[in-house]
Amino acid sequence: VTGSNAVGSGTGVLNNAVSPLNTTLASGSYYLQDNTRGNGIFTYNANNRTSLPGTLVSNTTNAFTATTNKAAVDAHYYAGKTYDYYKSTFNRNSYNGSGAIIKSTVHYSSNYNNAFWNGSQMVYGDGDGTTFIPLSGGLDVVAHELTHAVTSTESNLIYQNESGALNEAISDIFGTVVEFKYQADKADYLIGEDIYTPNTSGDALRSMANPALNGDPDYYGNRYTGTGDNGGVHTNSGIINKAAYLIAAGGTHHSVSVTGIGVDKLGAIFYRANTVYLTSSSTFSQARAALVQSASDLYGSTSAATTTVKNAFTAVGVN
Numbered sequence: 128v129t130g131s132n133a134v135g136s137g138t139g140v141l142n143n144a145v146s147p148l149n150t151t152l153a154s155g156s157y158y159l160q161d162n163t164r165g166n167g168i169f170t171y172n173a174n175n176r177t178s179l180p181g182t183l184v185s186n187t188t189n190a191f192t193a194t195t196n197k198a199a200v201d202a203h204y205y206a207g208k209t210y211d212y213y214k215s216t217f218n219r220n221s222y223n224g225s226g227a228i229i230k231s232t233v234h235y236s237s238n239y240n241n242a243f244w245n246g247s248q249m250v251y252g253d254g255d256g257t258t259f260i261p262l263s264g265g266l267d268v269v270a271h272e273l274t275h276a277v278t279s280t281e282s283n284l285i286y287q288n289e290s291g292a293l294n295e296a297i298s299d300i301f302g303t304v305v306e307f308k309y310q311a312d313k314a315d316y317l318i319g320e321d322i323y324t325p326n327t328s329g330d331a332l333r334s335m336a337n338p339a340l341n342g343d344p345d346y347y348g349n350r351y352t353g354t355g356d357n358g359g360v361h362t363n364s365g366i367i368n369k370a371a372y373l374i375a376a377g378g379t380h381h382s383v384s385v386t387g388i389g390v391d392k393l394g395a396i397f398y399r400a401n402t403v404y405l406t407s408s409s410t411f412s413q414a415r416a417a418l419v420q421s422a423s424d425l426y427g428s429t430s431a432a433t434t435t436v437k438n439a440f441t442a443v444g445v446n
């Protein structure tokens with residue numbers, strides 16, 4: 128909408144206080160339209176139907192506290208945080224580097240246990256209340272989805288088999304790196320923990336530290352070779368996620384010891400690989416080479432970081 132920039136507040140999915148919330152005032156109503164980031168962040172409501180994008184979320188006041196708006200408040204705010212991560216860390220202006228409008232839709236369909244980037248926008252279900260609560264309530268989830276958009280404009284990793292698992296892992300990695308940056312007090316190497324199984328504590332959709340907790344592989348020799356889930360993109364991502372965990376936090380896996388270098392360097396190395404070296408058909412082995420080269424470019428060929436990347440991939444059986 129055409130209006131004036133405003134700064135409001137709101138309540139999120141977990142009844143978390145959200146502030147500041149960048150909104151637009153137009154004709155006496157406030158809209159979840161943030162004009163301060165790139166060409167804007169726009170958050171919509173699908174009203175439990177499946178036509179997109181739905182209706183731009185509005186409120187009579189600049190306090191978005193109504194229950195019906197909690198998913199939208201988090202989707203909007205967390206998209207802004209993810210924008211801020213890419214802009215402040217890599218000077219990347221939105222997912223395409225040129226300020227592309229960021230669109231999110233919440234309340235998609237009914238009892239929808241999914242979130243996705245549809246090639247043009249982010250889409251969030253409300254969950255069925257048992258497996259998931261509204262999925263935009265997790266910062267790692269929102270950053271995961273927006274990172275799919277970054278990947279699509281960079282390496283454009285094909286969403287199947289090894290390139291698809293790399294695509295998925297890159298989204299999990301940046302979901303986690305963004306969580307460490309903006310939710311340091313509760314950051315972890317779990318994915319979706321805030322919105323997964325409200326009746327069970329301590330679990331998550333995936334674990335980077337221990338993929339096996341969810342039955343996902345953490346070693347190349349144990350990869351899934353079937354056709355389900357586009358060739359196991361959310362399963363074999365565990366191999367790359369484990370390597371990423373070892374790169375950041377360190378550890379010993381399959382008798383290979385890795386010295387951790389922290390999440391900031393993890394993000395820098397994967398960002399350079401995704402923007403400079405990876406291609407749409409990259410395999411795990413080619414990703415190892417891309418990441419070693421990226422670490423070498425950034426920190427030196429004999430640096431601790433480069434050694435750590437090599438050891439982490441050896442630890443998960445990727446050479």
Ligand SMILES: CCC(=O)Oc1c(C)cccc1C(=O)O
Nearest residue numbers: 240241242243244268271318319
């Ligand atoms: C961490 C976010 C995530 O994995 O979202 C998905 C869900 C919940 C179901 C199916 C696909 C995705 C995805 O974005 O890959």
Ligand SMILES: [Ca+2]
Nearest residue numbers: 267315317318
């Ligand atoms: Ca997490």
Ligand SMILES: [Ca+2]
Nearest residue numbers: 323324325327
């Ligand atoms: Ca849970």
Ligand SMILES: [Zn+2]
Nearest residue numbers: 271275295298
């Ligand atoms: Zn994904």
